[in-house]
Amino acid sequence: MDYFAESLEKHYEWQGKIEVCSRTSADSKQALSLAYTPGVAQPCLEIQKNPDECYKLTRRKNLVAVVTDGSAVLGLGDIGPLAAMPVMEGKCVLFKEFAGVDAFPICVDSRDVDEIVNTVRLISGSFGGINLEDISAPRCFEIERRLKEVCDVPIFHDDQHGTAIVTVAALFNACRLTGREISDQRFVLSGAGAAGTAVAKLLLSLSAKDIIMCDSGGAICRSRADLNAEKTEIARLTNPRDVSGSLADAIKNADVFIGVSAAGTLTGEMVRSMNADPVIFAMANPVPEIMPDIALKAGAGVVGTGRSDFPNQINNVLAFPGVFKGALSVLARDITDGMKLAAARAIAECVSHEKLSKDYILPQPFEPGIADKVAAAVAEAAKNEGVAIARE
Numbered sequence: 001m002d003y004f005a006e007s008l009e010k011h012y013e014w015q016g017k018i019e020v021c022s023r024t025s026a027d028s029k030q031a032l033s034l035a036y037t038p039g040v041a042q043p044c045l046e047i048q049k050n051p052d053e054c055y056k057l058t059r060r061k062n063l064v065a066v067v068t069d070g071s072a073v074l075g076l077g078d079i080g081p082l083a084a085m086p087v088m089e090g091k092c093v094l095f096k097e098f099a100g101v102d103a104f105p106i107c108v109d110s111r112d113v114d115e116i117v118n119t120v121r122l123i124s125g126s127f128g129g130i131n132l133e134d135i136s137a138p139r140c141f142e143i144e145r146r147l148k149e150v151c152d153v154p155i156f157h158d159d160q161h162g163t164a165i166v167t168v169a170a171l172f173n174a175c176r177l178t179g180r181e182i183s184d185q186r187f188v189l190s191g192a193g194a195a196g197t198a199v200a201k202l203l204l205s206l207s208a209k210d211i212i213m214c215d216s217g218g219a220i221c222r223s224r225a226d227l228n229a230e231k232t233e234i235a236r237l238t239n240p241r242d243v244s245g246s247l248a249d250a251i252k253n254a255d256v257f258i259g260v261s262a263a264g265t266l267t268g269e270m271v272r273s274m275n276a277d278p279v280i281f282a283m284a285n286p287v288p289e290i291m292p293d294i295a296l297k298a299g300a301g302v303v304g305t306g307r308s309d310f311p312n313q314i315n316n317v318l319a320f321p322g323v324f325k326g327a328l329s330v331l332a333r334d335i336t337d338g339m340k341l342a343a344a345r346a347i348a349e350c351v352s353h354e355k356l357s358k359d360y361i362l363p364q365p366f367e368p369g370i371a372d373k374v375a376a377a378v379a380e381a382a383k384n385e386g387v388a389i390a391r392e
Contacts, residue, residue, distance in 0.1 A: 017089040018096075018105075023059075055128075055331060064103040064324055065127045066091045067120055069111060072136035072159070072194075075285050081107035084134060091133060091158075099321030099371040101328065103131070113139055117146045124151045128328045131320065132157040137193040138230045154327045154335045160198035162316035165323070165340050166362070167199050167258060167281060168206070169347035170314050173361035174256075174279045174302045176348075183207040186254040186275070190214050190247055190289060191261035192231055199258055200238060202344075205337045211238040212250045214261075219243050219250040254278065263287035268298035277301030283314050302358050311359040318347050318365055322374025330379045330388035342381035346374045 011017075026032045033039050043057040055061045070084035088105030095103035104127075108119050120130060130153060132144055140157055147155045156162075175182060187208060189196050192215040200211055213220045213234055220227065221244045222235045243250050247265065251257060252273045259265060259282040266282060266289040280295045282288035283306040292303045292310050304312035323343050327335055350363040350370055363370055382388040 011086060017086075018092045018103075054125075059102060060126065061128050061328055061331065062100075062102050063127050064095060064101055064129045064131050064328075065106045065120070065123065066095075066103050066131045066133050067106045067108060067116075068133045069108050069116060069135055071111065071134070071139075073134045078136065081109050088133060091131070094317055095131075095321055095324065098317060098365070099325040099375065101321060101324050111139075113142050113146070116143055117150070120147055121150050124153055127153060128331070129154045129156065129324050131324065132159075134159065135194075137197070138228055140194050141197070141230055148334065152333060154324075154332050156320070156323065156327075156335050157194065157198075158316055158320050160194045161202075161335070161340055162320045162323070163195040163260065163283070163314075164198040164202040165319040165344045166314050166316055166347065167283075168202050168341070168344040169318070170281060170304050170312065170362050171203075171256070171279070172344060172348035173351055173356060176356060177302060177358060177361065178277065178279070180255070183209060185256055186210040186212075187256045187258065188212050188214065188247070188251045188254045190257070190259045190265050191284075192220055192234060193260070195260040195283075196258075197230065197234060199260070200234065202337065202340060204237060205341065210240060212243055212254075213238055214247045214250055218246045248273070257281065257289075259283055259289035261289060263289065266290040266295075268294050271295055271298035271300055274299075280304070281314060302361060304361065312361050313364075314362065315365055318362065318370060319343055319374065322346070322371035323378050325371055326375035326378025327382060329375060330382050330390040332379075332382040332387050333389060334387045335378075336381070336385050336387060338385045339378045339381040339387075342377040343374045346377035349373070 024035050026035050046053045047057060066088050068084050068088055070081035071078045073079050073084045073087055085105060085107055088107060092103035092105055095101040108116050110116055124130060135143060144155055144157045189200055192213045196213060200213055203211055217226060220231055220235050221239050221242050223244060227235060248270050251270050254274050256279045261284055263284050278300055279302045280300045281304045282290050285306045288305045295303045304314045306314055
């Protein structure tokens with residue numbers, strides 16, 4: 001099937017993938033008076049007296065803004081906010097279909113961090129949560145950090161944290177298969193942008209002790225003079241042996257490769273230089289860092305990619321619908337590392353002991369109940385971490 005041609009045809013047919021549907025009617029004088037004027041004045045006054053009542057009297061509790069500047073869209077790069085709209089609409093479809101969460105695309109025509117932060121801050125009161133999407137690094141780190149400081153709703157950059165959650169879920173089950181502990185393994189990450197940085201930080205929270213991150217300049221180490229502020233911080237947190245050189249140098253005797261970089265980055269020779277039966281998560285799209293057959297021939301024990309036509313697809317759709325559903329259900333102020341790890345464990349637990357195999361370490365996105373299990377785990381973690389402010 002030619003997905004590109006057929007998708008273009010369908011988009012011309014659909015003329016948009018989302019629409020607004022009313023939850024009440026306005027088909028009579030009485031109905032109009034209740035849904036709109038004059039009756040609507042009373043809920044307005046109740047919210048004026050107590051702003052928290054908006055969660056009971058409006059749709060805010062189930063509404064997420066999907067915000068982008070169009071600077072890092074899928075594998076397309078910086079195509080701008082208008083061209084990003086079909087992707088953002090698609091994201092909104094996934095929120096609704098997988099978790100019953102209403103979402104709306106907000107495409108901001110700016111590359112200025114101050115403008116983006118202020119725009120989202122000013123509209124955040126209309127939403128229960130903000131999903132940042134397809135914003136390039138390193139600006140995405142500052143935008144998320146600053147929004148967390150000025151907004152009272154959860155801010156979640158899915159390219160960072162959704163990827164990290166599902167990657168860690170896959171790793172949990174790879175460890176179940178191999179009998180290894182995360183804390184005992186050597187990790188090499190290819191790609192030090194939004195996704196790679198978030199994966200590394202979540203691994204650190206799980207007591208991973210030996211992580212080397214690589215970018216186009218090779219291993220990120222303390223002796224490099226070309227690092228920006230974010231990569232300088234990564235160098236401080238990772239690479240305890242201060243390994244320098246290329247990816248090929250860094251990957252020798254590693255146990256796990258996690259790729260969020262570019263096609264063909266990893267070779268069979270590099271896989272053979274790793275420890276026995278390594279875990280290879282090659283998630284570059286549409287072409288992974290190494291094709292699964294080459295990795296397996298070179299000795300890989302478990303292989304995952306970002307593609308649906310290979311086993312073990314590592315796909316954010318397993319995470320973000322349930323994460324937001326859970327956070328919204330308890331009116332969480334934030335999405336913490338504890339909530340992310342709870343989501344990762346819930347996803348991993350969707351694969352039973354009987355079904356777990358080297359070709360099945362993650363559930364398929366269409367398996368029933370995944371978002372609900374993730375939501376329940378996230379909500380419980382939010383309560384335990386003191387960020388839930390649910391109101392009856």
